[in-house]
Amino acid sequence: MAEVTFTLNGERTTVDAPLNMRFLDVLRVKKNLTGQKEGCGEGECGACAILLDGHIVNSCLLPLGSVSGRDVVTIEGFKQTERFRTIQEAFVHEGAVQCGICTPGMVIAAESLLRHNPRPTDEEIRIGLSGNLCRCTGYNMIVAAVKRATKRGEGLW
């Protein structure tokens, strides 16, 4: 057991747990932040994605020890932003959600992409989302949603 301190959704937080505990479990079990889903536990599906210092990271492969002193934003934190609302409306509008298990991770992937590239081409959107698996939609409606968010959210990113 060890104490690890980091910023979680804007607040300084200390967690007392084994350093090698999967950060996904820290969030889901210790913090009850279940918006991060476990689809594979192996870094393949992106359902567990979070923002770590503004970059998308699969929390299932992240040990607690490595978040020490860093800035973590989960879907629950991102939800409070105007950018989230823009992405959400775009996802609803384009029909980008079916079962929804991949969706929070997709939203995090979209945010991570737009933060570094506010006007991506279709191809760049596809690459930006390619670490996140969706088995329901066939992706095109998600790509369209991200595209729509960039247009509607002019100036936000």
Added chain:
Amino acid sequence: MTMRIKEDISKAIDKVDSREKIDGSAPFTADIQLEGMLHARTFRASVPKALIKDIRLPELPEGYFAVTREDIPGKNIVKMIYEDWPVFAEKEVNHIGEPILLLVGPDKEKVQDLLEAIEIDYEEKKPVFDFTESVVDFSFAKNDADTAFREAEKTIEKVYETGYQEQAYIEPQAFVGYKEGDTTTLVGSIQCPYYVKNAVMETLAAGENEVRVIQAPVGGAFGGKEEFPSLTACQLAVALQKTDRPIKLVYDREEDMEVTTKRHPAKVKMEAAIDKTGRITGMRSHVALDGGAYIGLSGVVLSRGMLAVTNAYTIENVAVKGDVFRTNTVPNGAFRGFGAPQMIFSIEMFIHHIAQDLGLDTYDFRRRHLVKQGDRTATAGLYRDPIILPEMIEKAVEMSDYHEKKKAFAESDEWKGIGMSFFFHGCGFTGSGESDIIKAQVKLRKDEEDNVHILVAAVDMGQGPKTTFRKLVAKVLDIPLEKVVFNYPDTRYVPDSGPTVASRTMMVVGGLLARAAKRLGEEWEESSEQVVVEQYKQPEYIEWDEEKMQGDAYPAYSWGVNVVEVEISKATYEPTIKNVWSVYDLGKAIDERIVLGQIEGGQVQGLAYGYQEVMGHNNGRIMQKNLTDYIIPTAVDVPKMKSLVMDNPYPLGPYGAKGVGELTLVGAAPAVALAIEDAIGRQIKKIPATPEYIMELIRNG
């Protein structure tokens, strides 16, 4: 804000449950945390076939316990269509991964450690992996195929093979269970609340009121949560009798990939009799499915596959046989399309190959054999309703520039190709299944505030009934959408409207809801509580002989055309999909955006089945254990797709709707295989058409 559905019902509205899924607050099963909850994990067979001689458990600390077949109060069989699948292995194991017992305790990791400390002695037996042991066989015929073959000018025979496909829903199998007094309650990721309830009642030897099943949001299913969850639910239910604490049973990805049901690998033999004019006069076929270790739903999958034998073509004389073979591998089961993907791949390739072998134009040859209204189906049923396939084909040809591209690609040095599939899908249960087995019932309850509650067991697993059912009822009653309530099904409150399978949800359950809503509208009394119940009634004209497999196998058919364009790398033999066009007749779209989602998602899953998704086993052990080994499409694999839905309302469907979900998958694999074949000039007889297979075809000429 109130919303009335004034316009054409097809016009898209926002899905009612998208927002809670986007922000992560929708409570999927694994998200549920209950006070004092224990965790269960499964101890499984490590050999494909053996007698169990001895099992030695490690010392279990306080609060940990094992659940075995000895603890089962009722039958050690999972109740499903065919009952041969044990809840826990009896004295023998028949496939790697077969469940033997559960270990349950407060600390998940500790449970895992204890699981690894279990010792087991086997007396190993010789496993069977080839198609030798038939456990189900069916046959049917139309007119006289043997005479057609005797009198044929020419006969052609080919064999087609299809591989495993894994549903790969992103949310693995999951249940949470708890006791409420004498009632065992199970909350889970499921397609069929009443399948689960009935199975658990039989395993617990419990009564109607002692088992309650609640659907949680489902993170993808595709058939994979049709019958399999009945198995885990029974195990968990037995565990719950040994403790008064809630228990969670959630699979991790590897476990899910290794032990859950998959699409049946198949081998399909096709034979055609051709007359002097170059017309197919007879067809014979044999369908062989790898059932895995237990039969489960395999017989039904086989029959639905066989029923698709002539696909979108009318053939005068037909004889079809089929077998499910038992092998010592993971049991195969339901997967979107349910036997049809294997068969439609085979017949679509075959009809092309016949034309090629006869030196005829494939497009003209196929069009000459197309089904028309009034024709007889392969089981001598009647195609009663209007068929608009010729118009659909013309649209698809026009959208894709099919003929121009085909010509240009033939002249090009690059390996480019275009392929087009025609296909149908039978909607709802086979034959008299709806009236004899399912007997669907739906209920509408109006409360004193005039809110109308939809009470059905149909599950939203992403395909949208939470939205489309509300839309439908609101439209029929002409009340705002907000006045219609549809919660996740809970068997305590909802009647058995049947399982969420077989593309029946909108056509059958939606059809009953529309009828119930109409009646409620007629009997409407302001501010009073009212209940309306509707029961499925088979249309009088449907005649089906289950024994002989003769008559109307389905009440209605949906239709589709897929066109796929590919380019194959000369360096790596890797196919890339460049374009996809499609045209569908699904009666009437209840929401065009939701239907588009089904089309896009189904096509991508079907395309990947045709060229990308590889799964196999080695001595009964599944080789692709995770999403690193088992490759499903990502956003970069998918091209833009153009699709068109043409209205052709079905008189008995709500607003004319027929089935959608499976239709969108079944035609994609042959379309991509035909495109690859067009690119390389070799006949494809096997899917997935991997780079290795393409290379082999090219090298061997």
